[in-house]
Amino acid sequence: MHDSAQIVILTSRFDPHSDVIVQRLGEMGQSVVRLNTEDVPQSSEFHLTVDADGWTGALGLGGGRTIDFSAVRSVLVRRPGPFVYPDAFDAVAKMFADAENKHGYSSLWSLTECRWVSRLDRIRAAGWKPEQLHRASQMGFEIPKTIVTTVPEKVQDFFRACSGKMIVKTLSGPAGLAAAAERGAAVPDVDLRTRFVTEEALSGLDGVRAAPCLFQEYIEKDHELRVTVIDGEVFAAEIHSQVSPSTRVDSRSSDADIPFKATRLPGHMEELCRAFIDSYGLSFGAIDLIRTPDGRIIFLENNPVGQFMFVERRLPELRMTDALVACLVRK
Structure with a gap:
């Protein structure tokens, strides 16, 4: 790969980690392009050609910045967020455009053979918390007792099995709220931190029925x-x-x-x-x-x-x- 090979940072506008990494790479004289997902599709131009001779792809990002996917050395996946569409799009138009953009960009990323930190499909596969716990246990880690449930009575039984020392945490974290906001939903002010479950809280578990909740013994x-x-x-x-x-x-x-x-x-x-x-x-x-x-x-x-x-x-x-x-x- 030639010396002008590009390094792509796939993230969102507010990501201090990417700010530092882009600056460091620039100081080293590296060709680095930052792709913020908020700029897709309104401030970007997508092009992908597939024929018998192979494929070529390019992405224009404005200001003379272009990603030539035949010259990408590596991609860092940091904190990509949702794509942003014109306000004039109604809910149906946004859903259709989003499905098409996700399909197009996923195709482009899957075709790009370079050093990935890390590949998007592997990041997704590695993000499921119950699967992580199972894998960790199988590999030899000790893990906390854990349940994921929508049944309030199961929570009460687990609380007693943990001798009253139980915590609750979200499965999706901020990603779940981001997905809701992307669909235009009003996002509630939710405490995403891991926290104790008190005995008094057991009398108000009806909300558990709405979505699976993860409970663990407190160690x-x-x-x-x-x-x-x-x-x-x-x-x-x-x-x-x-x-x-x-x-x-x-x-x-x-x-x-x-x-x-x-x-x-x-x-x-x-x-x-x-x-x-x-x-x-x-x-x-x-x-x-x-x-x-x-x-x-x-x-x-x-x-x-x-x-x-x-x-x-x-x-x-x-x-x-x-x-x-x-x-x-x-x-």
């Missing part, structure tokens, strides 16, 4: 572990969330000054994290683990496009941005 922890795997390299950080009552369940629940510490996982656990990410065919993954007071390490979940700079800001010795940029530049 006491000494600290959280954020393990980021980039192209096989493992970066581990301890997050001592237990220092603050507001972050005891979810370290994202507060802006409290939580201590972070770079660490190294035991050899077998580091290899297990690497193997877990590799089992999906991913080049990147951000795994959430906890270490219990008695030293056990418990798997919680993996985010195939997870945030990592909140760790690197506190622990600059974990040079994850450098590792990601090197992965994209590598021929």
